[in-house]
Amino acid sequence: MSKKEKLINRLKTKPKDFTYNEAKTLLESVGFVESNKGKTSGSRVVFIENKSGLKFELHKPHPGNILKPYVIIGLIKILNELGVI
Numbered sequence: 767m768s769k770k771e772k773l774i775n776r777l778k779t780k781p782k783d784f785t786y787n788e789a790k791t792l793l794e795s796v797g798f799v800e801s802n803k804g805k806t807s808g809s810r811v812v813f814i815e816n817k818s819g820l821k822f823e824l825h826k827p828h829p830g831n832i833l834k835p836y837v838i839i840g841l842i843k844i845l846n847e848l849g850v851i
Contacts, residue, residue, distance in 0.1 A: 769791070769795070770792065770795040770796070773788055773791060773792040773795075774792065774845070774850065774851060776788070777792065777838065777841060777842060777845075777851075778842070778851065780835070780838055780839070780842070781838075782832075782835070783832055784832070784833050784838055785831045785832060785833065786826055786827055786831050786832075786833060787831060789824075789833060789837075789841055790813075792841075792845075793813045793822065793841075796815075796845070796848060796850050797815050797816045797817060798813040798814060798815050798816075798822065799813065799814055799816060800812075800813055801813070801814055809825045809826040809827075809828055810823065810824075810825055810826075811823070811824060811825070811826055812824075815848065818848070820844065820847065820848065822840065822841070822844045824837050824840070825837075
């Protein structure tokens with residue numbers, strides 16, 4: 767089982783400890799590119815899928831690295847739209 771498949775299976779369980787780094791790795795493995803929204807974006811980040819132009823926007827968690835539950839739900843939704851899950 768690849769790292770991508772492991773992350774997808776873990777994401778499907780809606781874990782309370784899914785990290786930003788795991789989300790970034792998963793999104794990049796399916797063709798997304800991370801982009802800050804400019805110099806003053808602060809912790810706001812957008813991931814853009816190369817082929818479809820689909821966007822997934824979120825705040826980097828701070829001071830920790832754990833994503834909020836609504837972000838995990840959004841991540842599952844966007845991956846469903848792409849047919850990854």
